[in-house]
Amino acid sequence: MADTAPCAPLRSPLAHAAPRLAAATRASGGAVRLAELPFLTQVDVRLDAKGAAADAVGPALGLTLPTEPGTVERAGESRALWLGPDEWLLVGPPGGARELETRIRAAAGDEPVSVTDVSAQRTTLLVAGPRARDLLAHGCALDLHPRAFGPGRCAQTDLARTQVVLVSRDGGGAGFWVLVRSSFAGYLADWLLDAATEYV
Structure with a gap:
């Protein structure tokens, strides 16, 4: 039970x-x-910055994944932090990790992408x-x-x-x-x- x-x-x-x-x-x-x-919601995303997944994920999130080292892109209450050439940390309001993961995976389709909820x-x-x-x-x-x-x-x-x-x-x-x-x-x-x- x-x-x-x-x-x-x-x-x-x-x-x-x-x-x-x-x-x-x-x-x-x-x-x-x-x-x-x-x-705060924190989701780690890894993908090819020059691949099709990057082109699709940014618009799905309503922001651009930054490509300049050490920069942050903001859209409303959400931010995308550049952590490396193929890694970003998405930070947003509490409780949004699952919905964010779903949107990223749907946008990436069959393209290789790693999405990990690191909020805790x-x-x-x-x-x-x-x-x-x-x-x-x-x-x-x-x-x-x-x-x-x-x-x-x-x-x-x-x-x-x-x-x-x-x-x-x-x-x-x-x-x-x-x-x-x-x-x-x-x-x-x-x-x-x-x-x-x-x-x-």
Whole structure:
């Protein structure tokens, strides 16, 4: 007989840290804003960037898969992050992974494509505010100056010795997304809170 017990509600990796992130944001007087954006849809796509699948998948998603290294294409609330010559990470609102996978596979048809829901693999930290770049620079070797890493850029890098995907969001004061593996999220949140004391 099938188990009919209700599933436990989803709990984000940083649910316990939410009050401390909010307190640091308040204490900084708006200099930095820290928050978790839990449960974002994250789908990893691999295909030939010059093949028929790429030509079909982009329009099916309503955006273009970026071909310039380290760039992001946006359509509404969804983003396509360039991770490699044949790899992209699609990020969107929570709960959309299955529908996204279906659309990609239907658009690709018989063309070779790999589509993997990695939504549970990472959580997302928002780091925003006028001092966001300074805060991240404490632990990241990338040149985060807007001329080098402005809106619409992304990179796989290390932040505080933790592997992350860093996304510079577009729009005034939009800040950054830091996509971090769930198992390292608590450590990285603690590091950000400690580094943010300079701005409190």
